[in-house]
Amino acid sequence: MGEFRTHSQLIEAALKRCNVRPEEKAVMLSSRIIDPADLAPYEEALRRTSDHVISVRYHPMEVTDAHHMNDMLLAAMQQADFVLHYRGGTFPTPFAQLTAHSRGIPEVAASSTRWLDICLNEANQFRLHPSDEIVAEAMEAARLMERTNEIHLTSDGGTDLVLRKDGRKGHRQLGLADKPGIWDNFGFAMVACAPLENSANGVVVVEPGDAMLQMGATVRDPITLRVEDGRIVKIEGGESATALSQWLERWQDPESYGVSHIGWGLHPNAVWTGSPRFTPVDGESYRGSILIAFGSNTTDMPARHSGIGGTRHCVSHLDVPLLSHSFAVDGVPVVKSGKIV
Numbered sequence: 273m274g275e276f277r278t279h280s281q282l283i284e285a286a287l288k289r290c291n292v293r294p295e296e297k298a299v300m301l302s303s304r305i306i307d308p309a310d311l312a313p314y315e316e317a318l319r320r321t322s323d324h325v326i327s328v329r330y331h332p333m334e335v336t337d338a339h340h341m342n343d344m345l346l347a348a349m350q351q352a353d354f355v356l357h358y359r360g361g362t363f364p365t366p367f368a369q370l371t372a373h374s375r376g377i378p379e380v381a382a383s384s385t386r387w388l389d390i391c392l393n394e395a396n397q398f399r400l401h402p403s404d405e406i407v408a409e410a411m412e413a414a415r416l417m418e419r420t421n422e423i424h425l426t427s428d429g430g431t432d433l434v435l436r437k438d439g440r441k442g443h444r445q446l447g448l449a450d451k452p453g454i455w456d457n458f459g460f461a462m463v464a465c466a467p468l469e470n471s472a473n474g475v476v477v478v479e480p481g482d483a484m485l486q487m488g489a490t491v492r493d494p495i496t497l498r499v500e501d502g503r504i505v506k507i508e509g510g511e512s513a514t515a516l517s518q519w520l521e522r523w524q525d526p527e528s529y530g531v532s533h534i535g536w537g538l539h540p541n542a543v544w545t546g547s548p549r550f551t552p553v554d555g556e557s558y559r560g561s562i563l564i565a566f567g568s569n570t571t572d573m574p575a576r577h578s579g580i581g582g583t584r585h586c587v588s589h590l591d592v593p594l595l596s597h598s599f600a601v602d603g604v605p606v607v608k609s610g611k612i613v
């Protein structure tokens with residue numbers, strides 16, 4: 273991508289990179305809670321790219337933290353070649369929207385539909401849109417993740433966690449829904465996998481300045497997570513540990529404590545907590561950070577590097593980005609103390 277004079281030019285370039293063509297059926301999808309006026313640049317870009325655009329607004333159908341598709345919405349999206357889903361510029365939003373973990377997303381992808389989420393405001397889209405270098409690096413990282421069997425996470429702060437992923441996918445997330453059956457999210461640059469559900473053993477020390485994204489919280493004092501056979505069995509620490517314990521408890525689901533996915537961030541323009549520009553997209557994409565998550569991990573798409581394909585069904589999902597960690601795959605370091613090797 274080169275220089276863009278307008279916002280809709282940036283979106284148009286993103287759509288062209290996703291191979292949206294004039295003959296394709298494209299959907300502009302949004303929750304009815306999003307202000308329709310905010311959709312103008314996206315609709316403009318979509319209409320310049322495809323000759324067959326419809327706009328669909330969904331109403332909240334289930335008032336829970338996770339939003340799922342009803343059968344009518346699912347059937348409509350399965351008819352599309354390409355879906356552009358605008359989630360507003362202030363993710364996470366105080367209302368439920370469709371996410372990668374929603375029922376319906378894998379079913380839509382299974383119909384060969386390509387799906388691109390956008391959950392950043394205009395300024396952050398300009399900051400985080402993927403360069404050719406990021407695309408190439410993330411694809412290479414996804415191939416490395418795919419062929420990895422064992423993961424070792426460590427830190428000077430006391431983390432020492434071993435996980436197995438034999439046979440699981442290498443998922444890449446970089447805003448490129450260019451092949452049939454891909455779900456992606458614009459502005460991200462990260463790779464992830466779902467480790468085997470009972471494989472993680474050891475300790476994770478979450479440090480001040482790390483984040484618990486769905487809780488909307490920055491960690492204030494160290495949290496020690498003891499993990500046995502894939503699940504957190506003990507949470508130790510102070511104020512932040514208590515907040516985490518309470519959040520996990522409220523779902524009343526033992527799977528909330530299970531490891532969901534793990535991987536690393538690649539985006540050179542992402543910022544960390546404490547920056548006024550910080551968004552959850554930054555937290556998941558910050559170059560050299562590690563993202564570990566707990567809860568659901570079943571989302572999967574037909575495309576080779578899209579989705580994680582675990583077996584942990586769970587009502588909750590919590591993403592925890594970690595700075596200053598080291599990450600090795602089959603004994604080979606890829607991140608050392610927060611820096612890409």
Ligand SMILES: [Fe+2]
Nearest residue numbers: 565589590591
């Ligand atoms: Fe996640």
